[in-house]
Amino acid sequence: MTALYAYDAWYPLAWSRDIGRNLAQRRVLEQDLVVYRTQQGQVAALEDVCPHRLAPLSLGTLKDDTVECGYHGLRFDCEGQCVAAPGMARAPTGAAVRSYPTAESMGMVWVWMGDAAKADRNEVFHLPAYDDPDYSVVEGDALPVQANYLNLADNLCDPTHVVYVHKTTLASTGREETRVMHERQGNKVVTWRWVIDGPLIPVFQGLKDFGGANVDRWHYYHYHAPSIAVIDFGSARTGTGAPEGNREDCIQMYACHFITPVDQRSCVQHWLCLKNSPADAAVDERLRANLRLAFNEDKTVLEAIQRNEDKPRDWKRIHLSLDASSIKMRRIVDEMAAGNAH
Amino acid sequence: MTALYAYDAWYPLAWSRDIGRNLAQRRVLEQDLVVYRTQQGQVAALEDVCPHRLAPLSLGTLKDDTVECGYHGLRFDCEGQCVAAPGMARAPTGAAVRSYPTAESMGMVWVWMGDAAKADRNEVFHLPAYDDPDYSVVEGDALPVQANYLNLADNLCDPTHVVYVHKTTLASTGREETRVMHERQGNKVVTWRWVIDGPLIPVFQGLKDFGGANVDRWHYYHYHAPSIAVIDFGSARTGTGAPEGNREDCIQMYACHFITPVDQRSCVQHWLCLKNSPADAAVDERLRANLRLAFNEDKTVLEAIQRNEDKPRDWKRIHLSLDASSIKMRRIVDEMAAGNAH
Amino acid sequence: MTALYAYDAWYPLAWSRDIGRNLAQRRVLEQDLVVYRTQQGQVAALEDVCPHRLAPLSLGTLKDDTVECGYHGLRFDCEGQCVAAPGMARAPTGAAVRSYPTAESMGMVWVWMGDAAKADRNEVFHLPAYDDPDYSVVEGDALPVQANYLNLADNLCDPTHVVYVHKTTLASTGREETRVMHERQGNKVVTWRWVIDGPLIPVFQGLKDFGGANVDRWHYYHYHAPSIAVIDFGSARTGTGAPEGNREDCIQMYACHFITPVDQRSCVQHWLCLKNSPADAAVDERLRANLRLAFNEDKTVLEAIQRNEDKPRDWKRIHLSLDASSIKMRRIVDEMAAGNAH
Structure with missing residues (x-):
């Protein structure tokens, strides 16, 4: 019997910039959480x-590092312990709410939804490029998607949808029929594709001047189960050896997707982009707008699929070779949910 | 055990004018359909x-006469056969979606929801007056009604509601208490009433000049199960023999209602009107506005009834003599649904 | 086995001012009612x-003292008896709808939802101050609250929430930690608290000039099960003997709450206020605005609680001493619902 979710994992909860000295409400794995920052800056x-x-x-109200209920004034500390109750000399024995371990990394607050004893902050996701001065960060949105997070995960393991869903944003014209490779690495699935000697895709235009020459383009989709995707994609001038590992003079981006599973029918897609070029307000805003448009194209398809899945029908499905990564990814999530991963 | 719907029947699907070289979405008998016109003008x-x-x-996208899925580019032809799948030399065996027979008649696309082998385009509904040069057509709307289509059907078998629901549009003042007759004819129920020597009803005013004289007015409600109603109504000067069959100098209209059952709680009422007077933009627009108002009066009542039917109550109902047509009509639909009609 | 509601009781139905010679729709204890005033002024x-x-x-249409159905013209009299049916010489035997006893008191129409034989108009709620010339009436709203009416009832038995929910309206600064008393009296629970020698609360300011002196403030919450609350609250100058019963020179108000239970998840809070000072348009409007704000503060909390209660969770709750009145009040309602009260 598999659990509904893999609870023993660090989940994206909220942008760090959105959690401060007030009470925020978030929903993760069907649990409602109140989230705030203590006077020392920790997230509770x-x-x-x-x-x-x-x-x-x-x-209610944040008072020092405690939360005071807005109805009768019961107060709870960061560990969830009730420390005051109205009309009582001391708080009732056993009065407490559950507290969840948190961490911060990559501008994101992360939360551990399972057994707190297993929470290890060293395992919180972090991409080295985030701290690399050669890279600049373009923070994106918290996009609500009315779809199961695993359907979004499918999408983020799958290079083949790009040419159909993202015609005007991420796709090039033609040349997409190159072979897709994939491989499981621990609790990660990597899926990749190279397009050799093709034109620059729209989203890269203006980032580097290749003098109109064709480029080799790569896409590496790293899906870290259960809910993190990092898409390493970029281009280098054809003939300079990018497929063999030389990325000396290239455009490179990491599109990071931190998914908060809300419940079985909705999730929040937090996304940011790292690029190996300096921050530039105009360029970054154009990139953000382009990516926002692209991710909304996915949202439209994924929400329509969810509405179909919700219909009381006995759907017959066909499987294609492009589903192989998704199948591996879902198997890892199942293993984690069954508690036999790691 | 009766099926939920009479599937072996031609159902109104959409106005022909609304189906072209793009992908339209319609829902009929709880089935979602994608509808388009081929390059040769057929409807798929x-x-x-x-x-x-x-x-x-x-x-997705219409490409020639095939539909390309907007997610991964699978392509399906007009018969629903998958003819291309990404990354595969040929489409997977057995990959197909169901295709439905269609036809066009009276400015309407019709669809056959049951066993395709039984679909006979000669049986698609057609009223001769539609092609008669003495009649002009006033096309109406596609009115969504949040009610079971059989409740709308009841309404369209029932002359007695007019005086209560359509006080300012279709009803005359008084004289409605004349006898209602009805008869089953095959899969049709005809219900009729004559009002002798009464004033012209509002909706007829301006169509013909009777010099202020009283008229004999007829209403013949032809209900073709499961979902077509044609109301033949008109007026001739009293004393000219209309009840005996002389309609030489009369106003005559056919109000046609082509109902698309969407599910058990909603339907779409496509309506048009034929009249034995020439097309005239101002007159037609006034007529259309009058009928639109009248059919929205029905919609208000029918949707309120549906909300009551949806309540978890054990309603006790009474039956009146005016229900006789409706009972016969529903019996025909039940027979058709059970597959023992025709 | 307890019934869902205490049916044998007079329930608030609508403001008298809102019921006239037209057909109003109200929902009480999951029953839809049509309500109107007869030519003689009685409420049906x-x-x-x-x-x-x-x-x-x-x-439909109100015709004399009968209701004519808007679909086929059946007519029902004030007792619910069908007195006319279309196309029939006389109304069908047994055709009737249920009729409910009504009464009027305190500007409110009341309805008896249970066994009509037990309805006694002498038992309809009435507060003598309503007719006392020393008091003026400030009529409030019919506030819809998406919460079970007993959760609103809890709130109206509970002085301790005031300081947390009504910070800027009904609460004083501090001094709230005085002892709360309560007592069951028949089908009523009275809960009370005194605050001795404190400042005037905002809602009282401007009503009487105490020359800046501190006051003794009382709150008596009279909850008449199942759905009436009268909160007697006021202030007198400290030292003048208010706690001992001398209210000679005081501010006094009765905040009356007449709750219509709609269903298990919603109710309507009809409120009005009586005060021992003359009517004054400006003062009354300010008071009404203040109370409206306060009751909307409760609404926010109660609706959020209802959403939590509706979640499919197995909540563990703690009980505090302040819940004692609420527990007694709910016990009375249970007794009434079980038919063993009175």
Whole structure:
């Protein structure tokens, strides 16, 4: 019997920039959380319900590092312990809400939804390029998608949809029928494709001047189960040896997708982009707009699929060779949910 | 055990004017369809779901006479056969979506939802007056009604509601208490009423000058199960023998209602009007506005009834003599659904 | 086995000012009612559904003291008896809708939802101050609250939430930690608290000049099960003996809450305020605005609680001493619902 979710994992919760000295409400794996930053700057995440009358604690007030319920004033500390109750000399024994371990990395707050004893902050996801001065960060959105997060995960393991879904943003004209490779590496699936000697795709235009020459383009889709995708994609002038590993004079981007599974029918896609060129307000805004457009193209398809999946029908499906990565990825999530991974 | 719907029947699907060289989405008998016109002008109707990932095909692209899925580019021909799949030399065996027979008649696309082998285009509904040069056509709307289509059908078998629902549009003042007759004819129920020596009803005013004289007015409600109603109504000067069959100098209209059952709680009422007077932009627009108002009066009542029917109550109902036509009509639909009609 | 509601009780139905010579629709204890005033000024309340086709009678027409169905013209008198049916010499035997006893008191129409034989108009709620010339009436709203009416009832038995929910309206600064008392009296629970020697609360300011002196403030929450709350609250200058019963020179208000339970997830909070000072347009409007703000603060909390209660979770709750009144109040409602009260 597999659990509904892989609980023992670090999940993206919110952009760090959105969590401060006020009470924020987030929903992860069907759990409502109240999230805030302590006076020392740590992030606290508590179950968002007062055990007295079930009022959401996020409707209450942050007092020092405690949350005061907005209905009767019960107060809970960062560990979820009730430290004050109205009309009582001391808080009732056993009164507490669940507290969740948190961490911060890559501008993101992460939360551990499973057994707190297993939470190891050294395992929180971090990409070295995020701290590399040769790279600049373009922070994106928190895009709500009314679809199961694994359907979004499928999409982020799959280079073949680009030419059909992203005609005007991420796709080049033609040349997409090159072979897709993939490989499981631990709890990660890597899927990749090279397009040799093709034109620059729209989203790269203006980032580097190749003098109109054709380029070799790579896409490496790294899917870290259960909910992180990093797409390493870039281009170098054809003939300079990029496929053999020489990326000396290239455009490179990491499109990072940090997915918060909300419930079985919705998720939040937090995305950011790292690029090996300096920050530039105009260029970055154009890139952000392009990516926003592309990810909304996916959202349209994924939400329509979800509506079909929700219909009480006995769908017959066919499988294609391009599904191989997705199948491996879902198997890892199943293993993690069954508690036999790692 | 009766099926939920009479599948072996031609159902109204869409106005012909609304189906062209793009992908339209329609829902009929709880089936989603993608509908388009081929280069030769035929109408194709396919199940609106790609069997690969369940994306609606209507989100894709029409390429020649095939539909290309907007997610991974699988292509389906007019018969629903998959003719191309990405990364595969040929389409997977057995990959197909269901295709539905279609026909066109009276400015309407019709679809056969049952056993395709039984579909006979000669049986598609057609009213001779539609092609008669003495009649002009006033095309109406595609009115969505959040009610079971049989409740709308009841309404279209029932002359007695007019005086209560359509006070300012279709009803005359008084004189409605004349006898209603009805008769089953094959899969049709005809219900009729005559009002002798009464004033002209509002909707007829301006169409013909009777010099202020009273008229004899007839209403023949032809309900062709499961989902077509034609209401033949008109007026001739009293004393000229209309009840005996002389309609030489009369106003006559056919109000045609082509109902698309969407599911058990909603339908689309496509309506048009034929009249034995020439097309006239101002007169026709006034007529269209009048009928639109009248059919929206029905919609209000029918949707309120549906909301009551949806309540978890054990309603006790009473039956009146005016229900006789409706009971016969529903019996025919049941017979058709059970497959023992025709 | 307890019934879902205490049916044998007078329930608030609508403001008297809102019921006239037209058909109003109200929903009480999951029953839809059509409500109107007869030519003699009595209020009639009938089940709002025609037993013929289930059209809501409230879509019909008031004719003299009968309701004519808007679909086929069946007519029902004030007792719910069908007195006319179209095409029939007399109404069908047994055709009737349920009729409910009504009464009027305190500007409110009341309805008896249970066994009509037990309805006694002498038991309709009435507060003597309503007719006392020393008091003026400030009529409030009919506030829809998407919460079970007993959760609103909890709130109206509970002085301790005031300081947390109504920071800027009804609460004083500090001094709230005084002892709360309560007592069951028949089918009523009274809960009270005194605050001695404190400042005037915002909602009282401007009503009487105490020359800046501190006051003794009382709150008596009278909850008459199942759905009436009267909060007697006021202030007198400290030292003048208010706690001992001398209210000679005081501010006093009765905040009356007449709750219409709509279903298990929604109710309507009809409120009005009586005060022992003359009507004054400006003062009254400010008071109304203040109370409207306060009751909307409750609404926010109660609706959030309802959303939590509706989640398929096995909540663990803690109980505090402040819950004692609420527990007693709910026990009375259970007794009434079980039919063993009175």
